[in-house]
Amino acid sequence: MVSKKLGADEQKVVGLLLPNSIDFVISYLAIVHAGHIALPLDLSFKRLELEAIAHQMSPELIITDNVYKSCLSNNPTRLIMVDELFDYNRLTGELLRISPEKQIASLTFTSGTTGVPKAAPYTHANHIWNIKTCSEVWNWTPKDTLLISLPLSHWYGIVMGLSGALYHGNTLYLQDWFDAKKTLKLLASGKISFFTHVSSVYGKLLQMEGDYDLSKLRLCVSGASPLSPVVWQKFKDRFGVEITECYGSSETGRIAGNTMSSRVPGSPGRVLPGVKLKLDSLGNVLVKSPGIFPGYFNNNQATLEGLTDDGYWKTSDIGELDNGQLYLRGRKQEIIKKSGYTISPRDVEWAIYHCPDIDEVHIVGIQDSNQPNDKIVCFIVGNISKNELQAYCRANLPHAWRPDKIVVIKEIPCVRSGKPQLVALKNMAAV
Numbered sequence: 001m002v003s004k005k006l007g008a009d010e011q012k013v014v015g016l017l018l019p020n021s022i023d024f025v026i027s028y029l030a031i032v033h034a035g036h037i038a039l040p041l042d043l044s045f046k047r048l049e050l051e052a053i054a055h056q057m058s059p060e061l062i063i064t065d066n067v068y069k070s071c072l073s074n075n076p077t078r079l080i081m082v083d084e085l086f087d088y089n090r091l092t093g094e095l096l097r098i099s100p101e102k103q104i105a106s107l108t109f110t111s112g113t114t115g116v117p118k119a120a121p122y123t124h125a126n127h128i129w130n131i132k133t134c135s136e137v138w139n140w141t142p143k144d145t146l147l148i149s150l151p152l153s154h155w156y157g158i159v160m161g162l163s164g165a166l167y168h169g170n171t172l173y174l175q176d177w178f179d180a181k182k183t184l185k186l187l188a189s190g191k192i193s194f195f196t197h198v199s200s201v202y203g204k205l206l207q208m209e210g211d212y213d214l215s216k217l218r219l220c221v222s223g224a225s226p227l228s229p230v231v232w233q234k235f236k237d238r239f240g241v242e243i244t245e246c247y248g249s250s251e252t253g254r255i256a257g258n259t260m261s262s263r264v265p266g267s268p269g270r271v272l273p274g275v276k277l278k279l280d281s282l283g284n285v286l287v288k289s290p291g292i293f294p295g296y297f298n299n300n301q302a303t304l305e306g307l308t309d310d311g312y313w314k315t316s317d318i319g320e321l322d323n324g325q326l327y328l329r330g331r332k333q334e335i336i337k338k339s340g341y342t343i344s345p346r347d348v349e350w351a352i353y354h355c356p357d358i359d360e361v362h363i364v365g366i367q368d369s370n371q372p373n374d375k376i377v378c379f380i381v382g383n384i385s386k387n388e389l390q391a392y393c394r395a396n397l398p399h400a401w402r403p404d405k406i407v408v409i410k411e412i413p414c415v416r417s418g419k420p421q422l423v424a425l426k427n428m429a430a431v
Contacts, residue, residue, distance in 0.1 A: 011096060011104060015054065015062035015078075016040045017071065019176040020152050023082045025162065027063045028152075030085055032105050035096025036060075037121070039107045040153035047071050053109070054078075057119065057297075100124035105163075107297055108155045110250045119297035120250040122159065129290040130253045131164045133272050137257050138219055138244065142168045144194045147186055149175035155250040156224055160196060170194075180204045188212040196221035200360065200414065202243060203231050207359050214239045219260075221246060225420070226328050226346050229265035230353035245269060247326065251306065252313055253291025256326045266350070267325050277321075278312065283329065285319040286312035318344070334422070336365035338373045338400045348376065348401045355392045357384040362412050363403075364425045377429040378403035379412060405429065 014031045016038055018024040024040075031038040039059055041050060050071050054062065062072060065082050072079060097103070104121045134140060146165045150157030165172040173186060178197070184205055186192055199222045220235075223246045236242050246257035247268030255277065258269035271277045275289040292313055295303035306314050318329040329335075329344035336343040345363035352361045360381035365374045380389060386406045393402045413424045 012060040015059040017064040042153040145171040149178040190216040193218040198224040199227040232265040285315040358382040375404040
């Protein structure tokens with residue numbers, strides 16, 4: 001039905017406003033099989049955000065269900081109910097076929113943690129390269145069984161989750177939303193061999209009380225943001241599982257990863273085969289690989305701004321290489337300068353994580369051009385007061401690392417992919 005409605009003259013964008021479900025999987029496969037571009041829409045977006053994206057991307061169709069159709073009421077002619085895709089009596093139209101290096105399979109928006117999200121296309125060749133490369137590093141095979149609660153509207157979920165499981169023919173368990181207690185029960189059921197999620201999720205799993213046997217879990221992968229070595233060690237001590245960290249982005253695909261035989265806490269691993277990585281004089285991470293996307297969708301200016309003169313992609317991450325092992329020190333726009341020191345927010349976070357009463361911590365630097373020093377604002381979740389944390393920092397942290405302001409909150413605000421929402425945190429820090 002999708003191919004009959006869209007034709008085979010050129011690739012067209014088809015929106016997907018559906019939760020993680022079998023309906024999403026079938027709709028996604030229908031779009032890709034027909035040769036067109038799947039645009040998963042984030043269910044956490046408000047109506048105005050969805051309308052703005054629909055206006056910007058102008059999808060030919062938007063596949064949704066009765067629960068979410070009201071979110072796009074201003075586009076009634078483009079909406080198609082997912083149930084209509086299951087009408088197998090309709091004839092299939094001609095399929096669009098382009099070379100896998102040029103044919104776009106998915107179109108996801110960057111996480112928007114630090115600014116305005118941009119649309120990042122990914123070709124079939126990009127998908128396959130990332131899956132094959134990581135499969136070799138992690139011994140990912142058809143025998144694995146995956147649990148995915150990552151949102152399929154983001155790169156991590158659609159490529160390293162759903163597409164990887166489809167590539168290998170894995171049994172796939174889908175959760176529409178991450179729930180720590182339900183996740184631990186499933187991981188302890190013996191049905192799951194492979195679980196992948198963002199770093200903050202592993203901290204939330206540690207907060208759950210109770211006994212859970214994860215001995216049948218072969219592989220836990222953490223991505224999207226750096227994983228604290230303290231969380232890594234606590235997870236290993238409690239569950240007997242060493243988390244495998246990796247590094248990449250919506251634009252670059254996978255860049256580095258720990259292997260099954262070498263997991264180094266605090267590092268996302270070594271540069272993956274096929275990736276060229278170099279650091280400029282300021283430590284900015286620059287990369288080339290077959291996994292890098294073809295450029296922002298309908299935004300050539302932003303694409304050119306992201307490339308160096310010799311064709312490397314600017315990741316905006318600050319890194320170090322030590323005996324081939326990559327260490328990330330934060331995003332370029334996050335680096336803090338104080339008392340003559342250049343400070344990585346991740347280093348401060350990981351130092352504070354050693355405090356036993358801390359569940360989550362996120363450091364934000366507040367820059368003021370009129371002041372010689374940036375301010376360090378510390379957001380914490382845990383059973384601890386500001387005074388207690390201040391005393392801990394005085395006893396354990398260098399003077400320049402100590403927070404200028406401590407904010408105790410119930411939960412770190414995150415985008416739906418699980419990454420901390422830096423703009424929201426900076427707004428909270430300014431109050």
